[in-house]
Amino acid sequence: MDKFVIRGGNPLLGTIKVSGAKNSALPCMAAAILTEEEVILENIPQVQDIETERKLLTSMGAEVELGYGRAQHRTSIRCALLSDPVAKYEIVKTMRASSLVLGPLVARTGMARVAMPGGCAIGGRPIDLHIKGLEAMGAKITQEHGYLEARADRLKGAHIVFDKITVTGTEDLLMAAALADGESLFENCAREPEVTDLAALLNAMGAQIEGAGTSTIRIKGVAKLHGARHRINPDRIEAGTFLIAGAITGGDLNVDCCNPEHLGAVISKLEECGVKLEIGADNIRVHSGGNLKAADVTTEEYPGFPTDMQAQFMALLTQAEGTSVVTENIFENRFMHVSELNRMGANISVSGRTATIRGGAKLQSAAVMCSDLRASAALVLAALVADGESILDRVYHMDRGYERLEEKLRGVGAQIRRMGEVFGKK
Ligand code: EPU
Numbered sequence: 001m002d003k004f005v006i007r008g009g010n011p012l013l014g015t016i017k018v019s020g021a022k023n024s025a026l027p028c029m030a031a032a033i034l035t036e037e038e039v040i041l042e043n044i045p046q047v048q049d050i051e052t053e054r055k056l057l058t059s060m061g062a063e064v065e066l067g068y069g070r071a072q073h074r075t076s077i078r079c080a081l082l083s084d085p086v087a088k089y090e091i092v093k094t095m096r097a098s099s100l101v102l103g104p105l106v107a108r109t110g111m112a113r114v115a116m117p118g119g120c121a122i123g124g125r126p127i128d129l130h131i132k133g134l135e136a137m138g139a140k141i142t143q144e145h146g147y148l149e150a151r152a153d154r155l156k157g158a159h160i161v162f163d164k165i166t167v168t169g170t171e172d173l174l175m176a177a178a179l180a181d182g183e184s185l186f187e188n189c190a191r192e193p194e195v196t197d198l199a200a201l202l203n204a205m206g207a208q209i210e211g212a213g214t215s216t217i218r219i220k221g222v223a224k225l226h227g228a229r230h231r232i233n234p235d236r237i238e239a240g241t242f243l244i245a246g247a248i249t250g251g252d253l254n255v256d257c258c259n260p261e262h263l264g265a266v267i268s269k270l271e272e273c274g275v276k277l278e279i280g281a282d283n284i285r286v287h288s289g290g291n292l293k294a295a296d297v298t299t300e301e302y303p304g305f306p307t308d309m310q311a312q313f314m315a316l317l318t319q320a321e322g323t324s325v326v327t328e329n330i331f332e333n334r335f336m337h338v339s340e341l342n343r344m345g346a347n348i349s350v351s352g353r354t355a356t357i358r359g360g361a362k363l364q365s366a367a368v369m370c371s372d373l374r375a376s377a378a379l380v381l382a383a384l385v386a387d388g389e390s391i392l393d394r395v396y397h398m399d400r401g402y403e404r405l406e407e408k409l410r411g412v413g414a415q416i417r418r419m420g421e422v423f424g425k426k
């Protein structure tokens with residue numbers, strides 16, 4: 001199992017480039033199921049979750065080509081024949097976003113068998129709202145031996161008011177409604193840029209979707225969708241992670257190829273902490289001469305502060321002057337990084353959904369364990385300022401969603417190495 005060895009203390013200086021958004025790329029790849037023609041996606045990040053989705057689509061009979069060389073971030077998907085419309089447990093268990101194929105599969109083939117995802121490190125993560133929505137569109141859903149089976153000759157447009165805002169739930173049903181018979185009206189939708197990105201691809205494929213990016217989306221179902229070419233949005237969470245890397249190390253970092261418009265809540269909080277930002281059209285320069293101030297953070301659905309930035313921001317707050325309170329509203333168990341940060345010398349206490357961070361801690365290097373994607377990013381950030389060499393175990397969590405992180409950070413002066421095995425086998 002790979003590990004990272006990080007020696008803290010270097011300010012990050014120079015330009016670092018942001019990759020395409022994993023959480024846009026995943027639903028966009030699933031959208032290719034909706035047509036027998038070729039869908040070409042550009043700016044696909046080279047991360048493990050994308051490889052998992054490729055395997056998932058291929059196992060159903062799709063042809064998926066991940067580009068290489070100059071075309072390395074381009075993927076072409078052709079779902080001419082979907083001979084086996086099943087998402088097997090072996091794949092779903094490694095990536096919950098696999099349930100994104102449920103809606104498009106039943107819409108295109110009339111049948112889908114998808115393994116029920118279990119909980120994960122950050123919470124229970126049910127998919128009841130995906131199921132309820134598909135039932136409202138006329139699908140018959142049964143559950144047996146850990147699999148959901150959905151059947152419908154043709155889905156029908158429906159009026160759905162989401163009980164709770166769900167990102168992949170909105171995306172899954174959007175794809176289903178695109179090929180349904182008649183009009184759908186969705187209310188209380190997720191407004192994340194990833195939903196907007198998916199809707200842009202679907203419209204390029206011939207769908208008729210209006211209102212993506214707002215809480216009300218109208219979809220006029222069409223009988224057929226065609227192939228398209230689409231460029232994936234930059235990853236706002238990777239960009240936010242780099243902004244914190246620049247700030248926490250007291251560096252001067254140009255975070256390039258990002259979309260600052262998607263980072264509003266993160267930018268405001270960084271400024272509240274005293275971080276200096278210069279915002280361009282597709283880049284943000286961050287510089288901080290220390291003197292970080294405490295700030296309270298509450299995670300919310302977009303455009304609020306993203307839960308996917310909570311762990312990384314907490315790492316920054318350990319270095320701020322004063323006491324900060326972080327409230328996690330989206331997932332019930334997303335504080336797994338706290339005990340590891342405390343092992344590095346942070347002073348954080350948790351009560352229910354609230355963490356209190358007493359800032360100004362002098363972080364020390366330690367051997368720590370990554371528990372999920374964003375928790376891993378928080379530990380990398382802490383290790384970048386810790387005194388000495390930290391060893392981060394289980395960095396496969398990191399590889400699910402950050403492309404070549406160690407190379408990118410090394411390029412701006414971080415001391416970080418990947419180790420296949422730190423200690424030789426006996
Ligand atoms: N929820 C339900 N029922 C459902 C669906 C969701 O109760 O049917 C609950 C969840 O348990 C959670 C809340 O609703 O408490 C929000 O969950 P949501 O469905 O929005 O999360 P998701 O779609 O499963 C996506 C991202 C996550 C990100 C969340 C929130 C993808 C592939 N994943 O998950 O990204 O944290 O939205 O913004 O888009 C990550 O990248 O590290 C990551 C976990």
